[in-house]
Amino acid sequence: MDQNILDYQQQDGVLRRIENELQNSEERKRAAAAKSFLLEGEEVIAKTDKKAGDLLVKFQNLQHTLAECVQMSEEYEALMKESKEDEDELSYLNKKIQQLNDTLKKTEHELTVISQQMEETAKNFVAYRQKFGAAKEEYTKNKKKYDELKAAKAGEIKAVKEKMAGIAKGVDKKILERYQAVRNDKIFPVLVPLNGNMCGGCNTELSLNEMGRLKNQGYIECDNCKRIIYQK
Numbered sequence: 001m002d003q004n005i006l007d008y009q010q011q012d013g014v015l016r017r018i019e020n021e022l023q024n025s026e027e028r029k030r031a032a033a034a035k036s037f038l039l040e041g042e043e044v045i046a047k048t049d050k051k052a053g054d055l056l057v058k059f060q061n062l063q064h065t066l067a068e069c070v071q072m073s074e075e076y077e078a079l080m081k082e083s084k085e086d087e088d089e090l091s092y093l094n095k096k097i098q099q100l101n102d103t104l105k106k107t108e109h110e111l112t113v114i115s116q117q118m119e120e121t122a123k124n125f126v127a128y129r130q131k132f133g134a135a136k137e138e139y140t141k142n143k144k145k146y147d148e149l150k151a152a153k154a155g156e157i158k159a160v161k162e163k164m165a166g167i168a169k170g171v172d173k174k175i176l177e178r179y180q181a182v183r184n185d186k187i188f189p190v191l192v193p194l195n196g197n198m199c200g201g202c203n204t205e206l207s208l209n210e211m212g213r214l215k216n217q218g219y220i221e222c223d224n225c226k227r228i229i230y231q232k
């Protein structure tokens with residue numbers, strides 16, 4: 001196996017370590033968590049808005065019912081004054097007023113419940129807004145730190161990439177392409193030494209035919225893990 005591609009992989013490993021370090025940094029994780037909270041928050045806010053809107057409609061409808069009851073009750077009382085003598089009429093009106101009173105009580109109770117729900121929604125919303133504000137701060141703070149961390153590593157990353165580009169010039173195009181294709185699938189290391197008659201990456205045994213091809217070519221692709229196996 002060409003030493004150049006092995007050197008290339010070694011530098012690639014250095015690059016990978018730096019990138020993993022950035023990826024796994026506390027700052028990046030915190031910024032990402034805060035960001036997803038903020039994104040979810042938009043949904044929560046939309047839902048709360050809808051709930052508050054629905055409650056308000058219910059509240060207004062109940063108030064309307066209440067006003068109607070009051071008006072009808074006044075009308076019944078006026079009618080009662082007019083029908084002083086008529087027993088049947090009086091008893092009918094009494095019954096009606098009783099029914100109205102029941103509706104009034106029920107409506108008042110429902111209004112109280114809705115008011116409480118409205119208050120609760122508003123309270124939750126205020127609490128949520130505070131959390132939302134805190135998440136915004138957390139995101140900004142950690143994003144800034146992460147960007148600083150990234151900037152601090154930029155020189156190192158650039159140097160490794162340049163080194164790799166330099167080494168790549170001396171590497172056979174075919175094997176370099178193969179290497180990069182495997183690497184793009186997030187597999188590392190790409191090049192693994194033969195281990196007895198097994199793939200050094202996944203320990204799958206090679207057939208006699210494959211062993212022969214490995215000898216002739218200097219390397220072979222593992223059927224199982226797609227890594228490039230080379231003979232030391």
Ligand SMILES: [Zn+2]
Binds near residue numbers: 204222223224
């Ligand atoms: Zn393998």
